[in-house]
Amino acid sequence: MIKAIMSDLIKKQILIGISGGIAAYKTAELVRQLIKKGANVRVCMTPSACEFITPLTLQALSGNPVHTDLLNRNAEAAMGHIELARWADLIMIAPTTANFMAKLAHGHAYDLLSTICLATQAPIHLAPAMNRMMWANIATQENRKVLINREYFVHDPADGEQACGEIGTGRMLEAQELASIIENMFTKKQPLSGYSVLITAGPTREAIDPVRFISNRSSGKMGYAIAKAAKALGAKVTLVSGPVALDAPAGVQRYLVESAKEMHHQAMTLAKTADIFIATAAVSDYSPAKISTQKIKKSTDILSLELHYNPDILFDVSHHYPDLFTVGFAAETENLINHAKQKLQRKKLNMIVANPVGNNKGFDKDTNQLEILWENGHISLPEDNKNKLAKELLLIISKHISKDS
Ligand code: PMT
Numbered sequence: 001m002i003k004a005i006m007s008d009l010i011k012k013q014i015l016i017g018i019s020g021g022i023a024a025y026k027t028a029e030l031v032r033q034l035i036k037k038g039a040n041v042r043v044c045m046t047p048s049a050c051e052f053i054t055p056l057t058l059q060a061l062s063g064n065p066v067h068t069d070l071l072n073r074n075a076e077a078a079m080g081h082i083e084l085a086r087w088a089d090l091i092m093i094a095p096t097t098a099n100f101m102a103k104l105a106h107g108h109a110y111d112l113l114s115t116i117c118l119a120t121q122a123p124i125h126l127a128p129a130m131n132r133m134m135w136a137n138i139a140t141q142e143n144r145k146v147l148i149n150r151e152y153f154v155h156d157p158a159d160g161e162q163a164c165g166e167i168g169t170g171r172m173l174e175a176q177e178l179a180s181i182i183e184n185m186f187t188k189k190q191p192l193s194g195y196s197v198l199i200t201a202g203p204t205r206e207a208i209d210p211v212r213f214i215s216n217r218s219s220g221k222m223g224y225a226i227a228k229a230a231k232a233l234g235a236k237v238t239l240v241s242g243p244v245a246l247d248a249p250a251g252v253q254r255y256l257v258e259s260a261k262e263m264h265h266q267a268m269t270l271a272k273t274a275d276i277f278i279a280t281a282a283v284s285d286y287s288p289a290k291i292s293t294q295k296i297k298k299s300t301d302i303l304s305l306e307l308h309y310n311p312d313i314l315f316d317v318s319h320h321y322p323d324l325f326t327v328g329f330a331a332e333t334e335n336l337i338n339h340a341k342q343k344l345q346r347k348k349l350n351m352i353v354a355n356p357v358g359n360n361k362g363f364d365k366d367t368n369q370l371e372i373l374w375e376n377g378h379i380s381l382p383e384d385n386k387n388k389l390a391k392e393l394l395l396i397i398s399k400h401i402s403k404d405s
Pocket residue numbers: 200202217218219220221222223260279280281282283284285310311312313314315327328329330331332343355357362363364365
């Protein structure tokens with residue numbers, strides 16, 4: 001029996017570029033998955049990519065000849081660089097090496113793949129893969145910024161064990177993840193298409209003097225995972241972030257702030273044009289009444305700080321913008337559900353997401369556990385990766401919004 005393919009990729013023309021990195025072996029699986037979803041796939045490899053995986057493998061998987069040379073008389077007659085640049089509905093370069101990112105950032109055109117990238121109007125997606133130090137290198141990070149500003153879609157590498165034996169950020173995303181990213185680009189109506197989502201994330205810092213501050217353990221991982229997932233589900237995403245060590249997710253507009261007051265100002269301004277507000281930030285409830293202009297000296301055994309209550313961003317946003325769909329997070333060490341329910345009512349929210357913290361949970365972890373509550377309902381999402389939970393939470397929110405509208 002022939003199984004019908006149900007995919008938004010049917011007959012879409014996808015050009016897969018491969019530059020020379022060990023992760024090229026994963027690209028074979030990516031090509032296989034795209035073909036399975038009904039896409040027409042052509043592959044273009046740089047000369048060094050051919051050292052890692054043979055063009056013959058990609059030819060067999062894609063069912064098309066593989067393109068490797070810029071100056072090839074036969075290729076020019078059939079599918080030269082301009083032809084390929086015009087043919088593609090979307091280009092995905094996987095892996096994108098540090099060297100290839102640098103080439104693109106500087107507009108080089110001395111191999112077929114970089115030449116196509118200059119000549120095409122198709123959206124170009126990059127899946128970088130490299131040693132963690134190469135990824136962290138300021139030159140690579142500067143190139144990344146240049147490329148994002150030029151509207152390349154950069155899908156940052158994941159953390160984990162690397163081919164070189166080191167552990168860190170640099171692993172290319174898995175084939176299945178890349179195939180979904182490509183498919184999502186062609187999905188006409190996504191669950192959050194047409195919605196504008198505003199998210200707060202990370203900690204705030206409340207200055208005591210020019211060198212000290214009050215803060216907390218939030219890493220921003222939960223909020224950034226929600227921002228990334230909201231983007232992937234079709235939303236326009238704006239992120240107001242306290243100081244974290246994370247990069248802005250691709251396609252997300254980020255505003256960096258430090259204190260609760262700055263976050264309050266930014267969120268109140270941006271909420272005007274948002275449809276959904278998700279407050280994942282761990283905002284300091286109090287800040288020093290006075291900020292010393294000079295570094296405070298050790299002069300007494302006991303030093304007391306007078307703290308004043310900070311504005312409650314979520315409370316103010318939900319009260320000023322009653323039409324906005326507001327979602328709070330509740331970080332609790334005890335009575336998770338009861339405390340969360342009280343916040344749901346007191347802050348006039350549409351939904352609250354309670355997560356247990358303390359005992360090495362919640363803060364600065366890759367995993368979380370969510371209890372999602374609204375007026376007459378409750379869903380528990382057991383401990384899982386924050387990226388996965390973020391997507392599930394957003395799908396639940398999207399169902400509530402379509403019910404409301
Ligand atoms: O960043 P990670 O390391 O990934 O950790 C994620 C997290 C544990 C910080 C996150 O999942 C979380 O629970 N965030 C909310 C933390 C918190 O401050 O909870 P709260 O119960 O104190 O506040 C309730 C809600 O009011 C929150 O949505 C908070 O953003 C908001 N709030 C609180 C105080 C304030 N002045 N303004 C606010 O907007």
